[in-house]
Amino acid sequence: MKYPFNVYKTQVEDHVFWIAESTCLKGCVGQGDNLEDAVNELDENESVWLETAKEIGLDIPNIPVYIISEFSGKFTIRVAPSVHRAASEYAKKESISLNQYVNDAIVSQNARFETLSYVAPEVKNAISVVKSLAESAQTNYSGFSSLIQTRFILPQLFKQGGDMTSSKNESYLIPCRPLS
Numbered sequence: 001m002k003y004p005f006n007v008y009k010t011q012v013e014d015h016v017f018w019i020a021e022s023t024c025l026k027g028c029v030g031q032g033d034n035l036e037d038a039v040n041e042l043d044e045n046e047s048v049w050l051e052t053a054k055e056i057g058l059d060i061p062n063i064p065v066y067i068i069s070e071f072s073g074k075f076t077i078r079v080a081p082s083v084h085r086a087a088s089e090y091a092k093k094e095s096i097s098l099n100q101y102v103n104d105a106i107v108s109q110n111a112r113f114e115t116l117s118y119v120a121p122e123v124k125n126a127i128s129v130v131k132s133l134a135e136s137a138q139t140n141y142s143g144f145s146s147l148i149q150t151r152f153i154l155p156q157l158f159k160q161g162g163d164m165t166s167s168k169n170e171s172y173l174i175p176c177r178p179l180s
Contacts, residue, residue: 001043002063003028007035024061025049077102 003024010019018038022028028049030042053060079087091101 001039001046003046003061004064004066005039005042007038009035022046022049024064 003022005020005022007018007020010017018032018035020030020032020035020038020042022042025046028042028045030038030040030045032038032041050060052058087101087105088098091098094101096104
């Protein structure tokens with residue numbers, strides 16, 4: 001087989017089977033009761049597809065070449081001398097190399113972004129629920145302060161220069177058990 005393809009398992013009514021589908025040759029597929037049969041049929045169909053395309057004068061696409069980008073784990077970064085000095089001092093306090101310190105900082109920031117992308121919608125949902133409760137009770141939102149204090153923690157979630165979702169500095173509600 002010359003061209004790349006995708007393979008997946010599918011079900012139609014009670015029949016489960018495999019499909020191998022060319023990503024370059026439109027309509028060129030193979031199917032079988034197992035993965036190997038589907039790929040073998042696609043291989044045969046690819047040959048027929050190419051012969052037919054030549055006979056009827058269809059353009060035959062080039063075989064794509066995918067360049068796999070590999071990361072060496074090394075990169076050069078320029079920072080202000082004061083940032084360099086502070087990072088070196090913190091690394092020394094932790095008894096680790098500057099490289100390890102920078103690596104840990106990047107890993108920590110990546111984890112923070114992944115967490116915020118999950119937590120932010122949940123927090124916004126909690127805020128809208130509380131606001132909805134306030135509106136349905138025909139009470140001023142600030143009138144719920146005692147309820148909120150017993151049912152929620154009101155932390156300031158922020159990052160340098162602002163909060164987790166915008167340039168505004170806002171409070172976010174995080175549900176927890178009542179304080180007794």
